[in-house]
Amino acid sequence: MSQLRVVVADDHTLVRQSVVKALAQADGVRVVAEASDGPGAIAAVRGAAPDLLLLDIAMPGRDGFSTAEQVRRESPEVRILFLTMHDDEASLRQVLALDAEGFVSKSAPVDELLDAVRRLGDGQRYVSSNVADRATALAARREVAPAALTSRERDVLLALARGLRPGEIATSLELSVKTVKNHLTAVYHKLGVETGAQAVAEAYRRGLVTSRS
Incomplete structure (x- = not known):
């Protein structure tokens, strides 16, 4: 079975290294590149051709939303999972506008992140339980x-x-x-x-x- 190729982009080294370590222990998942800012994430996607981009929102150089927009234009097949501490309504609106496949809060346990990664790898979507109701309500209002x-x-x-x-x-x-x-x-x-x-x-x-x- 082929492995899920993942790029991890987060400007906080400790967080990024912790995520990479957690993913390294998951079956069928391989981290193919890391990035510490938006431009680096775009370059990593171009060079490593991942299946999944795990992306923070607040990053130097180019924020996660702008980065995701560029990746969407250049590599629409890459699935995007936001891992962030920003779960306010404005951030959720932008996640929905980008049609990102996943959103996980940094307050979530590691098991939840791994579950989200596996689900996206299987073609599903995932939204953290602590914001799922708000995201659903926002999506419904936008589609009305x-x-x-x-x-x-x-x-x-x-x-x-x-x-x-x-x-x-x-x-x-x-x-x-x-x-x-x-x-x-x-x-x-x-x-x-x-x-x-x-x-x-x-x-x-x-x-x-x-x-x-």
């Missing part, structure tokens, strides 16, 4: 009102996904910066997000934007 973007709002969203800033979007679409910002506000509201990064992640999740858009 699907996005109904106007054609111009979609143009702005596509430009945002290409990495353009509001001023650049305005020039590209021959609009005023104020109009672009108004469209962005509408897009954020309809997607149930608060930032451009969240909007892009949610757009990919809903299929409103693809790598070919």
Whole structure:
């Protein structure tokens, strides 16, 4: 049986080493690379081609959400498991927007982390029991009102996904910066997000934007 290839990314050396040690004792799991920041995690995924990226949220250089977005674009087959101390509503919203396969609190016991890793390896999803109810409620609220973007709002969203800033979007679409910002506000509201990064992640999740858009 093939082993589950895992990249572990966490800026706290003690935490990262503890996770790597725990995974080393699990049958069918092999840590193929480690990283201490966002750029390092992206490089590790590119170089090691893992099945699973175990990722912290708060990291230097590039946070876990931005890192996950990049990995989603470059390696959509890699499953993402967030291991973090951040379980506030804003963080959960971003995890949902990214459609991450797993979320485990750092307060969870090692056995729970290993269970989550095994489940993701089997194609399942996992959310820590202490945040499962909140995550379910947030997901339900987001699905109640699907996005109904106007054609111009979609143009702005596509430009945002290409990495353009509001001023650049305005020039590209021959609009005023104020109009672009108004469209962005509408897009954020309809997607149930608060930032451009969240909007892009949610757009990919809903299929409103693809790598070919």
